[in-house]
Amino acid sequence: xxxxxxxxxxxxxxxxxxxxxxxxxxxxxxxxxxxxxxxxxxxxxxxxxxxxxxxxxxxxxxxxxxxxxxxxxxxxxxxxxxxxxxxxxxxxxxxxxxxxxxxxxxxxxxxxxxxxxxxxxxxxxxxxxxxxxxxxxxxxxxxxxxxxxxxxxxxxxxxxxxxxxxxxxxxxxxxxxxxxxxxxxxxxxxxxxxxxxxxxxxxxxxxxxxxxxxxxxxxxxxxxxxxxxxxxxxxxxxxxxxxxxxxxxxxxxxxxxxxxxxxxxxxxxxxxxxxxxxxxxxxxxxxxxxxxxxxxxxxxxxxxxxxxxxxxxxxxxxxxxxxxxxxxxxxxxxxxxxxxxxxxxxxxxxxxxxxxxxxxxxxxxxxxxxxxxxxxxxxxxxxx
Numbered sequence: 001x002x003x004x005x006x007x008x009x010x011x012x013x014x015x016x017x018x019x020x021x022x023x024x025x026x027x028x029x030x031x032x033x034x035x036x037x038x039x040x041x042x043x044x045x046x047x048x049x050x051x052x053x054x055x056x057x058x059x060x061x062x063x064x065x066x067x068x069x070x071x072x073x074x075x076x077x078x079x080x081x082x083x084x085x086x087x088x089x090x091x092x093x094x095x096x097x098x099x100x101x102x103x104x105x106x107x108x109x110x111x112x113x114x115x116x117x118x119x120x121x122x123x124x125x126x127x128x129x130x131x132x133x134x135x136x137x138x139x140x141x142x143x144x145x146x147x148x149x150x151x152x153x154x155x156x157x158x159x160x161x162x163x164x165x166x167x168x169x170x171x172x173x174x175x176x177x178x179x180x181x182x183x184x185x186x187x188x189x190x191x192x193x194x195x196x197x198x199x200x201x202x203x204x205x206x207x208x209x210x211x212x213x214x215x216x217x218x219x220x221x222x223x224x225x226x227x228x229x230x231x232x233x234x235x236x237x238x239x240x241x242x243x244x245x246x247x248x249x250x251x252x253x254x255x256x257x258x259x260x261x262x263x264x265x266x267x268x269x270x271x272x273x274x275x276x277x278x279x280x281x282x283x284x285x286x287x288x289x290x291x292x293x294x295x296x297x298x299x300x301x302x303x304x305x306x307x308x309x310x311x312x313x314x315x316x317x318x319x320x321x322x323x324x325x326x327x328x329x330x331x332x333x334x335x336x337x338x339x340x341x342x343x344x345x346x347x348x349x350x351x352x353x354x355x356x357x358x359x360x361x362x363x364x365x366x367x368x369x370x371x372x373x374x375x376x377x378x379x380x381x382x383x384x
Contacts, residue, residue, distance in 0.1 A: 021062050031063045032274065032318075034139065034209075035120070037070035038079070038328065039086045052080075052108055064134035067209050067276070068120050071141035072113040073169050074211075078328075080105040081232050085328055094231045102231040104189050111191040114172050114201060121204040139209030139276050140169050143216035144256035144263075148241060153220035157238045161218045162263070164236045174268050176202045185235050187227055207315065208264065211277035215256035217241045252280070254299035261307040261314060270313045275304070279320035279336040281327075286353070287340050293355045301362070319359065323350055 024031050069075075075085065081102045083090030089100030117138050124136050145161045147154040163171075163179035171179045176198035183190055193201065221239040257278070264273060280296035297319060308314055324337035332343055338356035342349045361367070 025062060030065065032065040032067065032276070032316075033063050034067040034070050034276075036068065038075055045087055052105060052112070061132065064132060065207075065274075066124065066134060066136040067139050068117045068136065069113055070139045070209075070276075071211050072110065072117075072138070073165060074141040076106040076109045076113070077232060080109050094233075103228060106232040107186060107189050107191060110168060114169065115197060118197070118200045118204045122200055135206035137205040137207040137209055137272075137274075138169070138173065139211060140166065141211045142166055142260050143212075143214060143240075144259040145216050145218050146256075146259070148217045148219040151220075154218060157220035158218040161216075161236055161238045161240065164232070166263075170208075170268055172198075172201045173205055173208075174202065174271075182235075185227075185237070189227065189235075205271065207272040207274055208268075209274050209276040210260070210264075211320075212257055212260055212275060213278065214242070214252050215259075252296060252300075254296075254303040256303075257300050258303045258307045258310075261304075261312040262310070265312055270311065273312070273314045274316040274318070275314065276318050277320035278317065281330060281334045281336055284324060284333055284335045284340075284343075287351065288353050290353045290355050293336075293338075293353070294358045297355065297359065298362075 021031050078085035079087055080089045080100060081094060083095035083097040083100060083102075088097055089105060090097040091100050091102045094102035121136050124134075128134070129136070143165065145158050145165070147158045160181055163181045167179040168182060171177060172193065177183075177193060178190055217240070219239045219241060221237055223234070223237065225234055227235075257275075261273065264271060278297075278300055280290075280293040282290055282293060301317070304314065304317060319338060321336045321338070323339040324332075324335040324341035324343070326332055327334060327336070335341075338353055338359055339350045340353055342351070
């Protein structure tokens with residue numbers, strides 16, 4: 001849209017999205033637009049050092065659901081602590097990158113992301129919302145955090161993990177400041193909000209977008225490293241663990257989604273929620289028979305239905321993903337698509353997998369047989 005990050009709008013980009021939105025609406029699909037997902041225009045990365053700099057609505061007649069940022073909590077960690085996502089910044093011993101500071105930069109980037117979000121929301125509400133009758137929110141990446149044991153230490157560590165991974169963004173959005181435990185542990189590394197910034201942040205979401213894939217078990221992990229030698233992950237003082245009893249495939253208990261939605265209900269006043277991402281990774285060479293993915297989707301939709309019956313204010317659900325694409329951590333090797341994409345074909349031909357057929361039947365109210373759980377080439381979800 002903005003080739004140089006500012007200035008005149010690229011007419012070809014505008015035409016592309018206009019055509020895409022019109023095609024969606026013609027097929028009865030309501031568009032939900034996300035403004036930022038991991039990569040900035042290179043001009044802004046070069047001029048402002050990306051999200052480390054503090055500087056950092058043509059379709060409103062037809063698009064009424066706007067998300068400012070996609071999983072900025074994961075973006076800050078993967079891009080500025082571990083360095084495995086754009087822009088690939090980190091420091092030793094936490095990662096191997098040409099530039100970056102894993103100790104401080106994740107906190108700075110998160111702070112600027114929150115301020116950018118609240119500024120965008122303020123502008124939208126002042127100039128567009130009344131006449132467009134739209135809604136605007138933010139998306140975060142979440143786990144259902146569960147204590148590894150019933151020990152007091154692991155239970156306390158689980159609450160700390162929730163504060164660092166989830167409260168890091170949600171507490172400012174709903175309460176105007178970071179969680180107390182984060183301020184206590186991170187100290188001066190954690191930027192402060194002014195009174196006016198806090199006021200603008202509070203309730204700066206009409207809805208909350210959620211990317212959920214897995215339960216994460218939490219174990220207390222005390223250590224004695226000083227603050228200036230700890231990155232964000234070390235500041236949590238926890239060890240996160242996937243529990244997978246099978247050597248052949250990942251099984252994700254569906255009750256984790258219900259647990260995460262219940263947490264939002266109890267801790268943040270039951271906000272309107274759209275589940276933007278929920279899906280199951282498998283090797284790309286599974287062309288059709290993705291039975292484990294069908295099982296994952298079926299069980300998680302049942303869990304979602306139970307949550308709604310129990311009062312969750314969840315408004316919508318999106319499967320990740322409609323078709324195979326380049327994944328942030330899995331590339332083209334591990335994909336989530338309901339449709340298989342032949343990347344070797346010049347036309348990138350698409351073929352429905354079993355999951356596409358099952359999901360179509362589900363949406364149309366037809367009952368489809370559940371496949372038996374198999375050991376068909378599945379891989380674990382990567383952790384943050």
